[in-house]
Amino acid sequence: MTVEDEGEPSVPTDYEIAQSVEKRHIGDVVEPFGLEREDLELFGEHKAKVKLEAIERIKQEKEANGKLVLVTGMTPTPMGEGKTVTTVGLGQAFNQLGKDALIAVREPSLGPVFGVKGGAAGGGYSQVLPMEDINLHFTGDLHALTSAHNLISTMLDNHIKQGNELDVAVNWVEWPRAIDMNDRVLRETVIGLGGDVTGVPREDGFILTAASELMAVLCLADSLADLKERVARIIVAYDEAGDPITVDDIDATGAVTILLREALKPNVVQTIEGTPAFVHGGPFANIAHGTNSLIADDVASHLSEYLVTEAGFGSDLGAEKFMNIVCRFGEMSPDAVTLVSSVRALKYHGQDMWPPDLDELEAEDVDAVERGFENLDKHVRNLQKFGVPVVVAVNRFPGDTDAEIEAVVDHCENELGVRVAESNLFRHGGEGGLDLAEQLVDAAESDSEFEHLYDLEGSIKEKIETVATEIYGADGVTYHGDAEDDIERLTGLGFDDVPVCMSKTFHSLSDDPSLKGAPEDWTLEVKEVYPSAGAGFLVALTGDVLTLPGLPKEPAAANMDIDDDGTISGLF
DSSP states (O other): OOEEETTEEEEOOHHHHHHHSOOOOHHHHHGGGTOOGGGEEESSSSOEEEOHHHHHHHHHHSOOOOEEEEEEESSOOTTOOOHHHHHHHHHHHHHHTTOOEEEEEOOOOHHHHHSSSOOOSEETTEEEESHHHHHTTTTSHHHHHHHHHHHHHHHHHHHHHTTOTTOEEEEEEOOOEEESSOOGGGSSEEEOOSSTTTOOOEEEOEEEGGGSHHHHHHHHOOSHHHHHHHHHTOEEEEETTSOEEETTTTTOHHHHHHHHTTTTSOEEEEETTOOEEEEOOOOOTTTSOOBOOHHHHHHHHHHOSEEEEEBSSSIIIIIHHIIIIIHHHHTOOOSEEEEEEOHHHHHHHHOOSSSOOGGGGGSOOHHHHHHTHHHHHHHHHHHHTTTOOEEEEEEOOTTOOHHHHHHHHHIIIIIIOOEEEEEOHHHHGGGGGHHHHHHHHHHHTSOOOOOOSSOTTSOHHHHHHHHIIIIIOOSEEEEOTTHHHHHHHHHHTTOTTSOEEEEOOSSSSSSOTTOOSSOOSOEEEEEEEEEETTTTEEEEEESOOOSSOOOOSSOGGGGOEEOTTOOEESOO
16 A cells, blocks of 8 residues: 555555664664663663663753754644654754754554554654554553553552541542553443452443543653652542542552653654654643653753654644643743644635535645635634744645645735745655754744743633633633532632643534534533642543543554564554
C-alpha cells in the first residue's frame, strides 16, 4: 500500500519507511546534545531512559534557555490533522536550519493504537523510531501505570473487606480500575460478587490507563520525591462524613511509587533524520492536561536551542491546558505556537450536514474551505489571548489542490494577519518544513507577553466560566446534577485555588460534538466537578466524555498482521 499524489512519486507506508532507515545507536544520537552513554539506561540499541541523577546534573550544569515551540491544532476531523507529524518534522527542520532542536511527544496508548486512531509516532518521513516498539510495549511505562493504578484499587477494596476502619462510603468510591485497551463492556461493572469470601459487592468500572490520574501525576512530577507526594494525596474515596480518603490513608503510597520509579525516567529515541526525541507520558487532553511529561520538557530545554512539544486535540483543549496548567506547574512559557490546520479539516467544518460526509472531503471545494475558516479563526484568536506569536501550519495532504492551499494561506496573511506556511513534513521530512521552521524562528525571537487566561485566586465558577466564554465561545455556563454541591464542597475542602481542567469533547469547540465551525448562542453544561488532588487541578465534566473508548466496527487491529520473519503490517 502506498500513498499516491498526483504528479509526484508514491510514498511508501509508514512502516516501510521506518524499516528502510538505518538507525543509529541512541547513545550516538544524544551525545552531541550533552548526554553521555552512562547517563542512559539502554533498552537495546535504539531506546533508552535518562537516569534521574543525570537530569539533576544537567540542570545544575546548564541553563534552561532553549526556545519553546508548542504545536497545537484546529478542531480535528476523526482522522487527525497531523500534529505529531508536524512536531517531529519541525524538530528535523530546525536542525536542518542549524538550530540544535529536540522534540517531546506523548507515548501512544494501546487502546487507540488498535482502535480508530492507530499509532502516535508521526508518519511518512517525520516519524519517531523504532515506531513499532513505541506504538506497542515500548519501555513498559503504560504497563507500570496500569499495575500501579490497580494496586490502589485492590488496596482500597481490601481495606473495605478487612473491617473498613476508615469508614469508607462504599457508594462514594472514586477510584475505578484501569486497562490499556478500548474495552467498552468494562465501563460499568459490579464487583465483589460471590459471598463474604470475595468482598463487599459494589458498582465499579474501568477507565483507559491514559485517563488515570496517575498518568497526570507522573507527567507533572519533577522528581521521585515529588511523585511520591503527589501519589500520597490522590483522593480515592470519601467516608460517611464526606471527608476525603487518600492513597496515603490506605497505606499504598510507597508501593505505588515503587511501581512507578522506572516510568518516571523519560524515554529518548530518534526521528528518521536522527533528531533526539523524548517520548514520555500520555495523558489525554479531553479529560486531563494532554501533554508529555514535564520532566522530559525540563531536561530537553536544558539541552537544546529549540524544544518542540505538542498539546493534544484542538487548541481549545490541549493548548488551553498547556497555558493554564502545564506552564504554571513547569514555570515556563511558549515562545511561539504553531496551529496545525488542513484543507480537509476546513472542509469538514464547512459542510452543512451531520454527520459530515468524509468522502466529500476528497474533492476540491474552495467554497467549503472558506466556510470552515470560522473554526480556524476562532483558534487563532484564542491563542492570541495568551500573548504568544501564532504561526499557522497548513499541513498538506495528497489530495489537496493548489487553489485550496492558496485560499488558506491568503486568508491567514491578509485576513488574520498571522504568519503562515505550507507544511510538507509528511512527504519530505525536515526539508518539507523549512519555511514553517523559519517562520517559527522569527516568531520565537519576536517580543511576546505570555499571560494565563485566569488567576488562581478566582472562584471555581469564575475559572470555569472564563474558559467557557473566552475559549469555547459559550454565552455562559449552567450546572446540572450535583455540580453545584461539588463546587461548594470542594471550596470548603480548600480546592478553590488550583487550575481547572475542562473535560470536554474534542469534536467541537462546544460541548456538543455535532456542532462544527465556531458555534454561537449556546451554553456550556457542567455535570460534575471533582478533584485530581495528586495532579493539582480540578476536573469539570461537561457533555459525555468517555474515559474508556470502544472499538469501531472495523478496528485498526483487524488489519494488522505479522509474518514468519517478524515483519509487521497494518501498524500505522
